[in-house]
Structures are given as C-alpha cells and as structure tokens.
Amino acid sequence: MPRPSSFADAIVLLSGGLDSATVLAIARARGHRCHALSVDYGQRHRAELDAARDLARAVGAASHVVVPMDLRGIGGSALTDPGIDVPETPGSGIPVTYVPARNTVLLALALGAAEVRGAADIFIGANAVDYSGYPDCRPEFIDAFRSLARLATKAGVEGAEIRIHTPLIQLSKADIIRRGTELGVDFARTVSCYQADAQGRACGCCDSCRLRAEGFRSAGLPDPTRYV
Amino acid sequence: MPRPSSFADAIVLLSGGLDSATVLAIARARGHRCHALSVDYGQRHRAELDAARDLARAVGAASHVVVPMDLRGIGGSALTDPGIDVPETPGSGIPVTYVPARNTVLLALALGAAEVRGAADIFIGANAVDYSGYPDCRPEFIDAFRSLARLATKAGVEGAEIRIHTPLIQLSKADIIRRGTELGVDFARTVSCYQADAQGRACGCCDSCRLRAEGFRSAGLPDPTRYV
Numbered sequence: 001m002p003r004p005s006s007f008a009d010a011i012v013l014l015s016g017g018l019d020s021a022t023v024l025a026i027a028r029a030r031g032h033r034c035h036a037l038s039v040d041y042g043q044r045h046r047a048e049l050d051a052a053r054d055l056a057r058a059v060g061a062a063s064h065v066v067v068p069m070d071l072r073g074i075g076g077s078a079l080t081d082p083g084i085d086v087p088e089t090p091g092s093g094i095p096v097t098y099v100p101a102r103n104t105v106l107l108a109l110a111l112g113a114a115e116v117r118g119a120a121d122i123f124i125g126a127n128a129v130d131y132s133g134y135p136d137c138r139p140e141f142i143d144a145f146r147s148l149a150r151l152a153t154k155a156g157v158e159g160a161e162i163r164i165h166t167p168l169i170q171l172s173k174a175d176i177i178r179r180g181t182e183l184g185v186d187f188a189r190t191v192s193c194y195q196a197d198a199q200g201r202a203c204g205c206c207d208s209c210r211l212r213a214e215g216f217r218s219a220g221l222p223d224p225t226r227y228v
Numbered sequence: 229m230p231r232p233s234s235f236a237d238a239i240v241l242l243s244g245g246l247d248s249a250t251v252l253a254i255a256r257a258r259g260h261r262c263h264a265l266s267v268d269y270g271q272r273h274r275a276e277l278d279a280a281r282d283l284a285r286a287v288g289a290a291s292h293v294v295v296p297m298d299l300r301g302i303g304g305s306a307l308t309d310p311g312i313d314v315p316e317t318p319g320s321g322i323p324v325t326y327v328p329a330r331n332t333v334l335l336a337l338a339l340g341a342a343e344v345r346g347a348a349d350i351f352i353g354a355n356a357v358d359y360s361g362y363p364d365c366r367p368e369f370i371d372a373f374r375s376l377a378r379l380a381t382k383a384g385v386e387g388a389e390i391r392i393h394t395p396l397i398q399l400s401k402a403d404i405i406r407r408g409t410e411l412g413v414d415f416a417r418t419v420s421c422y423q424a425d426a427q428g429r430a431c432g433c434c435d436s437c438r439l440r441a442e443g444f445r446s447a448g449l450p451d452p453t454r455y456v
Binding site for chain 2: 065066067068069070071073074075100101102103104105107108109111112113115116135136138140141144145147148150151152153154156157
C-alpha cells in the first residue's frame, strides 16, 4: 500500500479505548492530519468519551467531533440497554456486549465525515484476533465496507477512493500494546472497561478488562490501568 | 422473490416523506409486522419527524423508534448545517442538500434494529429515478449494502439473511404517488419540503417540492400538499 502523503487528512474512529488510541498514534506517525470521531451512543461506560477527548489532545488530533447518537431506543446490548447485565464470566458465541451493527454505523459516520473533510483515509481499530466474537471485526466485513464506500460517496462517483485502514486487524492485544508503547501512547489515559466508573477506573472483571490485563502480561509491560 | 410469511417482522425506515410513507404501506400490504425507524439527525425540516410519528400510527406500524443522532458536528449539508442555504433553483451534479453517507448510516441503524428484533426484512424508500444525484440511492449501492449485511451481523454469521427491500427504486415519482394512493396513504400527512415550517407546510420552491408537485401532476392526481 502506498504511504499517504504528509498531512493528508484522515478520519480516525476514537472510542477512548486502548486499541483506538493506538490507531490514532499510528495514523499520526504516518503523517496524517487526524480528525478524531467519537460516538456518544448512550454507552454505559461514559468515561470512555472523556478518555477520547483527553487522548485526541494528547496524541495530537487536529480536531475531534463527538456525534451524539442515542441507540437505547433500539436496545439489544448490555452496553446500551440498562436491562441487560454486563457478564463477568466469559461465555461462548457472540456476547451480549455486542452492539448491533456498531462498526457499520461507525464506519458510515466516518465515511460521511471523510466526504465533508475531503479526506481519503479512514482508520478504525477493528481487531479480528481478540475480537470477542463480534462479526463486524472480521477482515471480510471490512472488505465489504470498502466495496460499499466506493459506491456510497461523491468521491466514489467521481472516481476517487476512500481507503479504510485497519492497522490492528491481525495483531494480538500484546502486539497492540507494544506498538502503542513504541509510539508513546499513555495507556493510563485509555478506558477499556465495559463498566468503568465516572473517573474511568476499571472493574477488572468484565471480558474487556480480562483481555486488556492479559495483553499487558503477555507484552511483558507494566499495566497502568486504574482499577476501582 | 418469495413473498414473506404473514406477520414477519420488518424494519421500515420512515422519514415522514412521501416515499417512505408509501414504503411503509407496501410493507404492511405484504403482511409484515412493521417497526418504523426514524432518525432525528438535526435536520432543518423537523416537521418531517412529526409527520413520521403521525404516519406510523396512521399506516399501522407495530412500533416506531426515533433515534437521535446529531450530525451537525460533521456538517457538510444544507439540511443539517445552518451555514449552508437550501437552493431554490436546480443545480447540476450532486446537490448541497446531500447528507453525507446518509443512506449508509440509515441502513446501518436498520440493520442493528433488525438484529435486535430478529427481523429478516428491511425496507427503504431509495429511488434511483428522481434521485437528485445522490450516490447512495443507486441500485449498485443497495447491492453493496446487501453484501455487507451478510457479513456484519449475528444473523449472517449464523447463516440467515437480512433482506434489503427497495420497492420504489425504479419507480417515477408519479408511479410512487399512484402506488401510495392505491394503498390508501394520506399524502397530506407527509412532508417532503427541505424547509417546511413547524406545521409541516411546504415552501413550494426547493428541489424536493418541485419533484413532488410534478409527481402529482404527472400522476393526474390532486396535490394535497399544504403550502405556506
């Protein structure tokens, strides 16, 4: 893949978690002028959004937009529906913390933002290794979205391409942590926990906490996560 | 295409305009239990949402959800950005009233709602004839979204299919008006105008008003639109 020209605008989906913080640092390191995009989708772990704002500044995003989008009317996920508990023991199959069609919605918004900005590059921290069984983290899903993007946009109609970058897709959590550390990401600022408290402190019990803690152990790096 | 079984759940994207009202009536006539889905995306013509609520009841939707999603931070469209005027003379190419990636976002939300409801059918009023140059109204865009839907969802992972229906895609505005009239849609309840007033009365000047008025003329049917 050709290296994008310096200062080319890019849209970076930024949740405030460990993965997307690393993706933002990667996009910056590739010379992009980064426009961070977060979605306030009524998630329980609202400290994530505070972390996203903090990270956008710390990693040097040129701008940061939070799009309010209330998915609670649709429901169906422990992350947005107060009637479903976040599980503290790993289950099999697709977990209840799956937000229906989340990456499709996120990429659609990023596509809109890319059109408005005239950006040709979108970065998302999708990961198919530690992906907890979410269907929209798989490479074949991303490829289908690439095909869609070519047909969905003014740029596509006019013959340009909007590139969807997934630099983490084949990395283990430990690899992601190593890569982010090399790039100077301060992981203490990131929030991964599905039920973090208002200060962004992690429960240490949910699937996301387990994966993260195990990642630091495997990487042989100290875990800076703030636990309750 | 096989006729869906009676009372099968369907998600119907309902803007409150003439097209989506007709689509809801078509989905009902095919025997679906319809869950109407509207998006409050900060559009100027907010009377559309009131019309959507009214139509959901009048046409007999089983439920209606309005998802708040504020796209004004992304901007880029005369429909959501107060800094861009709605044009009153037709231009060439893609108009400024194009909302970036709108149908991608709408279909993504519908896909999420379909997953939560266990619905196998999604209806959208996309139209490639009077489409005003919007790239995401074309059949090839819809086909790309169908491919995406197979890969994006639990249902797809488990081998089921979510069908995307576009019953209006090849119809002229006059055809849509005739079809809706046959099905008893009260078009006086629908709002198409890009700058309707708070009572849903149309300006009569914008592209959308022109297309609609011309549709009633071509269909040889009285135009029940309420103008300012």
